[in-house]
Amino acid sequence: MPRALSITTHNASLGEAPLTPEWHSRTVASETAAHKMSFTAVPTASNSYQLNDSNEVQPLHSLPPPFTTTSSPGQTSSTKLIRQGAEALLYYTHFLSPSLPCALKYRPPKSYRHPILDKRLTRARILAEARVLVRCKREGVSVPAVLGAGWEEGWIAIEWVNGSTVRDAIFGRKTWRQENQASYEGGEKDLVGLMHKIGCAVGKLHQVGVIHGDLTTSNLMLRPTVSGAEGGEEPSATSAATPFDGTITLIDFGLAAQSSQEEDRAVDLYVLERAFGSTHPEVEHLFPEVLKAYGESYKGAKVVLRKLEDVRMRGRKKSMIG
Amino acid sequence: METILLPHLGQYPLQVGLFLDVQNARYLRQQLLDGNTEFEYAFLDAAVLLSREHVLAACFRAINDILQGRMKSKNVHSEIVFSLSPNNNISECFRRFGVGETTKNIVAIKVDNNASQIQEHLQNHVQGQIVPFTDETLASLRDEARVRKAYKVDSSSNEEAEAFIIGSMALKGS
Known part of the structure; x- marks a missing residue:
């Protein structure tokens, strides 16, 4: 049975990383490095689950970036856990547009495996699934579309199927x-x-x-x-x-x-x-x-x-x- | 012009404008080649774009790759053009998807939140008519033969083909 974990994403609350001041100065400034890297790595929101009164509620898994980041003000893209299997967590969220629902499948790292092996297996499995789906799309088999994939981080975003x-x-x-x-x-x-x-x-x-x-x-x-x-x-x-x-x-x-x-x-x-x-x-x-x-x-x-x-x-x- | 916030990447707003009948594509291209820092845009040839989703998938991949330290080209805007391509050849991808000397219709994208300043700058320098960035307009500007060639598909006008193309972009480099 899927375990129902409730996840609260702070929506309009303190945006952890809104446009940083550097963003502006760097994009306008004419330093040589300006066009090289106007991105600062977004700090991962460590507390995307809220602690309850009994402070033992710990998130079992936190989503990989960019899904960890809190949404910016005015944007409502909540991410809900809907199924949990042995290998992966399935979330409902939106991708590319707030009107495009998607299923986000995340394979969290397994701590009992050696990290290098774990990464390799996750990567191979994410890619195997994505490649099969894309191949089916090319051949006209009715399957959901792949919208995005992060094989290093272990996620794949798949079109939401109604019905x-x-x-x-x-x-x-x-x-x-x-x-x-x-x-x-x-x-x-x-x-x-x-x-x-x-x-x-x-x-x-x-x-x-x-x-x-x-x-x-x-x-x-x-x-x-x-x-x-x-x-x-x-x-x-x-x-x-x-x-x-x-x-x-x-x-x-x-x-x-x-x-x-x-x-x-x-x-x-x-x-x-x-x-x-x-x-x-x-x-x-x-x-x-x-x-x-x-x-x-x-x-x-x-x-x-x-x-x-x-x-x-x-x-x-x-x-x-x- | 339109400001688009990608879900999960709302900290990086996109300013997007679709320009029709652009008269000075050659000039815009030259600014990019010269590395003029005032022209930090992704200029896309609208003839090879399928839909908003298609363009936004490239933007998502580009921004996310940079955040993960996987940038392959020189900045976020060239990375957006690169992300549209189904393969890893950067110069080919600029030829296929970027602004060329004779490009008529252009989608300009900048990852920044200063909407008014960007709109003003673009309107001053792009000699073309700005229209809303919609799926319908993109469909009317599409060059089927070029899309088929760029993505090696039999047809580009159905949903299945579009899903295949977006999937290929997502899996590039795997």
Whole structure:
């Protein structure tokens, strides 16, 4: 479960480093060094968390610069922690413009690792994720865009995806149907449609040579279609809406790899199949629809489906070591 | 002219102006080549800019890199031009994205907070019509062929391509 840490950023309060006086004199002054460096390193805001009465509340992690700095007066860009995993912290913030929401993924240093190794691993993982996302964008796979990355500091800024996860959409299907009785027809047609979309999305991803590595229904988002109703949850009885409208967008490429091997693709599908079975046992019988759509999504998919049968027999690990 | 505050880098306000039909691009370029300290601007060729987001991504990267001690060129303004490029070739990047002798439409950026003084200086020295810096105007000034060439993409007019381009800029030098 994500731990909810409340973070207070002092907004309009004492700006720690507003335009320093040097800024002005240096930019105007004609010293030779003037155009070389008119920047002073911003002091890192050490207390971006506020201490409570019991003075034992210590921030577990503080964000790397420039996200540590307090915002300047008049600017409201708060940064909220929304998820914490074993490897990374996920924040909601804004990037480039106050109207552009983004997900900031930060991999804090792990103190139990040697600092040099730690830096190397963090750097490699940040870059692997960013490169896969950029590659998917080039190939037209529906993934969030990379807006910025700091591989030395361990952060990556990713476009914010609106909408709900497939997991929540399936969980919310019953409620949705109760609220939208008029459009309730056709048995499990909506679910079959969803499965089809998932199969196509995963097929497209594999086609461009990317393995997700952690396919679960929480890592599949339903992004509302832009032309349609904003917000996605407009109870309209007229259209043939389903609780699963929207485009399937894949998120969290933290374990992704670039590979075109049938084995890796089959394992990717197997992980999804198992995740489906344990998270949504009531709709597990429809999972073959995912595979059916996958099988038709690209050349070579059929071979992967055959491989999947081997993987099912033996499990995810091919080598019996480790 | 517009003052833009980047989230998280609000201490470094950007003064941005979009000038149309600039008559003295050659003169502006010469000031940069001469290292005239009164012309410390990032002058960008609007033909190769996709959107505000595209430009601001370059500004963010430039300022952040300098704060982290990773400056590759000689000042923040040249660093902004450099950040637009998908590769590490500085002279090529100035040729592609900076002001050239025949550049018609220019985006001028200065990292400073003295809005009125900068506006006055630019209006005195850039012979062109200043218009609001909007996505629509940038789209109308774009030279598709040059963008495709600069970023090695098949198309530059869709959102996917723009996301790919911004991602490539963010990953440059990795």
